[in-house]
Amino acid sequence: MLTFRNMPIRQKLMVIIMVITGAALLLSAVGILGSDSILFRGYLERDISGLARIIADNSTAALAFEDSQSAAETLAALRARSHIIDACIYRPNGSILARYTRAGATAPCPAPRAGDSLEFSRTDLSASHPIVLNNKQIGTLIIAYDLGEIGERRQLYGGTVLGVLLASSLIAFLLSSKLRDTIAAPILHLADTTAAVSKTKDYSVRAQKLSSDELGVLVDALNEMLAGIQSRDTELGNALLSREDALFQAHTAHDSLETTLASIGDAVVSTDLEGRVFFANRVALGLLGWSEDEIKGKPLDDVFTIVNEFTHARLANPVAKVLREGEIVAVSDHAILLSRDGAEIPVDTSAAPIRRENGPVQGAVLVFRDVSSRRRADETSRLLASIVESSADAIFATSLDGIVASWNSGAERIFGYTANEIVGRSISTIATPEHQEERPLILQRIATGERVANFETVQRTKDGRLIHVALTISPLRDALGRVIGASTVARDITGRVQNARRLAELNASLQRTNENLARSNEDLERFAFVASHDLQEPLRMITVYSQLLVKMYSQGVDEKATAFVGNIVGGTQRMRELLADLLAYTEVGAELEDAIQPVDLNETLEKVKQNLNMAIGASGAEIVADPMPALRVHEAHLIPLFQNLIGNAIKYRGTAAPRIRISVETLNKELRFAVADNGMGIEPEYHDKIFVPFKRLHGKAIPGTGIGLSICQRVVERYGGRIWVESEPGAGATFIFLLPLSAAAEELLAKEKEA
Amino acid sequence: MKTQVLVVEDNPADVELLRWALDSAAVECELTVIEDGGEALAFVQQRGKYLGSTAPDLAILDLNMPKYDGMEILEAMRASQVFASVPVAVLSSSSSPRDRARMEAFNIGRYITKPPDLDEYLRIGLIVKELLAEQSK
Numbered sequence: 001m002l003t004f005r006n007m008p009i010r011q012k013l014m015v016i017i018m019v020i021t022g023a024a025l026l027l028s029a030v031g032i033l034g035s036d037s038i039l040f041r042g043y044l045e046r047d048i049s050g051l052a053r054i055i056a057d058n059s060t061a062a063l064a065f066e067d068s069q070s071a072a073e074t075l076a077a078l079r080a081r082s083h084i085i086d087a088c089i090y091r092p093n094g095s096i097l098a099r100y101t102r103a104g105a106t107a108p109c110p111a112p113r114a115g116d117s118l119e120f121s122r123t124d125l126s127a128s129h130p131i132v133l134n135n136k137q138i139g140t141l142i143i144a145y146d147l148g149e150i151g152e153r154r155q156l157y158g159g160t161v162l163g164v165l166l167a168s169s170l171i172a173f174l175l176s177s178k179l180r181d182t183i184a185a186p187i188l189h190l191a192d193t194t195a196a197v198s199k200t201k202d203y204s205v206r207a208q209k210l211s212s213d214e215l216g217v218l219v220d221a222l223n224e225m226l227a228g229i230q231s232r233d234t235e236l237g238n239a240l241l242s243r244e245d246a247l248f249q250a251h252t253a254h255d256s257l258e259t260t261l262a263s264i265g266d267a268v269v270s271t272d273l274e275g276r277v278f279f280a281n282r283v284a285l286g287l288l289g290w291s292e293d294e295i296k297g298k299p300l301d302d303v304f305t306i307v308n309e310f311t312h313a314r315l316a317n318p319v320a321k322v323l324r325e326g327e328i329v330a331v332s333d334h335a336i337l338l339s340r341d342g343a344e345i346p347v348d349t350s351a352a353p354i355r356r357e358n359g360p361v362q363g364a365v366l367v368f369r370d371v372s373s374r375r376r377a378d379e380t381s382r383l384l385a386s387i388v389e390s391s392a393d394a395i396f397a398t399s400l401d402g403i404v405a406s407w408n409s410g411a412e413r414i415f416g417y418t419a420n421e422i423v424g425r426s427i428s429t430i431a432t433p434e435h436q437e438e439r440p441l442i443l444q445r446i447a448t449g450e451r452v453a454n455f456e457t458v459q460r461t462k463d464g465r466l467i468h469v470a471l472t473i474s475p476l477r478d479a480l481g482r483v484i485g486a487s488t489v490a491r492d493i494t495g496r497v498q499n500a501r502r503l504a505e506l507n508a509s510l511q512r513t514n515e516n517l518a519r520s521n522e523d524l525e526r527f528a529f530v531a532s533h534d535l536q537e538p539l540r541m542i543t544v545y546s547q548l549l550v551k552m553y554s555q556g557v558d559e560k561a562t563a564f565v566g567n568i569v570g571g572t573q574r575m576r577e578l579l580a581d582l583l584a585y586t587e588v589g590a591e592l593e594d595a596i597q598p599v600d601l602n603e604t605l606e607k608v609k610q611n612l613n614m615a616i617g618a619s620g621a622e623i624v625a626d627p628m629p630a631l632r633v634h635e636a637h638l639i640p641l642f643q644n645l646i647g648n649a650i651k652y653r654g655t656a657a658p659r660i661r662i663s664v665e666t667l668n669k670e671l672r673f674a675v676a677d678n679g680m681g682i683e684p685e686y687h688d689k690i691f692v693p694f695k696r697l698h699g700k701a702i703p704g705t706g707i708g709l710s711i712c713q714r715v716v717e718r719y720g721g722r723i724w725v726e727s728e729p730g731a732g733a734t735f736i737f738l739l740p741l742s743a744a745a746e747e748l749l750a751k752e753k754e755a
Numbered sequence: 756m757k758t759q760v761l762v763v764e765d766n767p768a769d770v771e772l773l774r775w776a777l778d779s780a781a782v783e784c785e786l787t788v789i790e791d792g793g794e795a796l797a798f799v800q801q802r803g804k805y806l807g808s809t810a811p812d813l814a815i816l817d818l819n820m821p822k823y824d825g826m827e828i829l830e831a832m833r834a835s836q837v838f839a840s841v842p843v844a845v846l847s848s849s850s851s852p853r854d855r856a857r858m859e860a861f862n863i864g865r866y867i868t869k870p871p872d873l874d875e876y877l878r879i880g881l882i883v884k885e886l887l888a889e890q891s892k
Contacts, residue, residue, distance in 0.1 A: 537848055540871040541768050547873035576871060
């Protein structure tokens with residue numbers, strides 16, 4: 001809560017002024033109101049008494065003559081005074097002669113009282129006055145007066161006082177603001193200044209002197225004090241600065257040395273004269289496996305152990321020697337550092353004495369370096385060198401102008417020159433005169449960074465042999481990536497080249513043989529075709545003219561001659577059949593012009609049955625066939641196939657009527673057809689022979705040329721299938737043939753099945 | 756005037772048989788026989804000694820001849836004004852359907868395979884007679 005004590009000065013001033021003015025005003029208002037109230041009351045008493053007297057005097061006659069009308073008129077004059085509520089003229093017996101009431105008044109007329117009296121009630125004032133005639137009271141006048149006027153006056157006064165109070169408060173407020181500028185402002189400024197100084201510690205701040213009164217004195221005193229503090233503060237600051245500067249410089253020098261040591265890629269360890277570690281940089285700590293705190297003060301021998309790479313014998317600590325002899329000591333060959341955790345790190349080590357410009361030795365510094373990557377590289381290059389050396393291929397390096405720089409043992413074997421003989425000489429030593437130009441051209445390409453792979457050429461060995469080699473030549477680059485030479489891998493491909501040549505010759509001769517065979521085969525086919533075709537003509541002539549002879553001269557020749565002519569006709573007939581079959585056989589191999597069409601084998605079978613109509617009818621054969629698929633084949637091939645098989649089944653029948661069953665089934669990638677009969681059957685030893693052209697098992701009793709099954713085989717084989725027979729004598733025969741299913745045929749087959 | 760028949764056939768034995776067949780079928784005709792393909796071509800093209808040759812009532816052509824075969828002669832006939840409408844019977848030693856199909860394009864009257872049997876050969880006379888009868892309608 002804001003108490004007066006804690007209020008800001010400005011508010012305090014304002015409150016004081018307001019309270020003083022308010023109190024003064026209130027007191028004077030109360031005084032004025034009190035006195036006015038008393039004065040007004042006196043005035044009212046006098047006024048009303050006077051009025052009562054006048055009215056009473058004027059009403060005497062009216063009362064005396066009982067003239068109520070005139071009495072009423074007299075009373076009516078009271079209308080001019082608005083605060084008069086009621087007025088009555090009473091007769092001595094107490095009855096009312098006349099009455100005046102203000103409009104709206106309802107109360108009864110106050111009772112008459114003896115004598116001349118005034119009576120105050122809370123709300124009104126009543127005056128009773130006797131009406132006298134000739135000193136005799138003939139009636140009484142009563143007037144009631146409304147005290148509301150007093151209230152109105154009080155309200156008026158109260159309002160005035162309140163207005164004055166408000167106006168004075170406003171004036172007091174304005175005055176207090178003015179007062180603040182003159183009294184409060186300097187004090188506030190002083191307070192702000194001290195607050196600023198204590199907060200910022202800036203002692204150069206001064207308070208502003210705004211007046212020469214007591215406050216002005218206070219400001220002067222404060223400023224003086226601040227000046228004193230400021231000078232002390234400055235001195236102190238200067239002293240501190242110079243000290244810090246010195247410290248910083250010392251630190252910088254130390255830091256830069258330490259940073260330098262820490263940043264060195266090599267491990268650095270320093271020891272004192274006793275060989276105890278007093279410094280080790282980060283690389284050293286990492287390699288040794290110790291922390292900085294642990295290692296300080298330890299004898300170097302405890303933390304730094306080097307052994308021989310191969311023997312693992314401990315090597316002398318170089319620091320000991322340095323401290324003993326004061327000279328720099330280096331250890332680099334095959335030294336291995338055993339770190340704290342047992343890791344073996346190949347290192348190069350050196351140690352040097354610490355001394356100040358020709359002074360005595362104060363300690364030693366040990367520097368060592370992890371050289372595992374370098375040793376690995378050494379090992380790799382040794383390995384590569386041995387690979388190069390053991391390679392069966394020739395590997396050699398030349399400069400860009402073709403001077404041999406290295407020569408492996410493979411090169412010695414292949415070309416016959418030893419490294420000693422050829423290093424430093426031109427590579428053209430092994431070039432043949434015909435290929436002399438190649439190497440410079442290749443080296444030109446190598447110089448531009450290109451690589452030449454598997455370039456085959458001929459080169460000459462030391463003993464003059466010519467060998468075939470395949471060269472792969474790559475640029476050799478220095479560390480900066482510049483091409484400085486060429487490395488060549490040469491493989492002796494003489495054997496391969498000779499083999500390839502031999503193979504090519506063999507191939508060519510095979511091809512020639514093949515062509516010859518094909519040609520002779522073709523010739524043979526053509527011969528067979530022409531022969532069978534053209535031989536028909538003369539045979540026809542022989543037949544027809546023999547018949548003509550018999551016909552024309554039947555009278556002149558005897559039976560014998562007729563029989564001879566019959567033999568001629570029979571012989572030519574037989575030859576014509578053989579030729580016709582030979583023609584049919586060769587035609588199976590001939591190319592057909594017609595495109596391969598889907599052939600419905602059911603229809604094909606019908607055509608075959610039609611062709612065999614006579615034989616079927618004569619033998620009473622019964623033929624049953626599965627539903628057949630459609631195939632993409634030449635029907636001209638399929639007709640003789642089925643016709644020969646069915647025809648044979650009828651021709652070579654047993655004693656019973658032939659029953660022939662033709663079945664088909666789909667195997668994995670083939671169609672398997674079977675033509676089974678109940679005929680005489682075939683001895684197993686003839687199962688193969690029956691397919692040989694013109695091979696027959698039967699004599700003239702069963703006519704035939706022996707070409708039918710050969711044609712069947714040819715047809716089946718033409719479509720990539722095969723045919724065979726399964727039979728026992730007397731138990732019928734089943735001819736089976738497989739036809740591979742081409743994709744198209746399969747498709748057709750599927751459609752067939754859907755339908 | 757007798758019916759004029761041009762026969763182009765290189766084999767005299769066949770010509771003889773053809774005469775037999777026409778006689779036995781009682782075909783009254785006069786045969787003009789040319790035994791060489793080149794001659795036959797000259798005839799139908801009315802060249803050289805055949806300058807004034809006239810169209811016969813019927814031509815019988817052997818399909819298989821040296822130099823020019825029946826097909827070429829048929830082509831020349833169909834290309835000439837004089838011979839274009841002469842009815843033709845083709846004799847062939849080939850029964851191949853392919854040969855037969857090739858001839859169809861030339862609007863031929865009959866395609867006859869030379870038969871290997873005397874009786875069948877004599878039937879050619881009847882075939883020719885039939886063809887002549889068709890033409891005279």
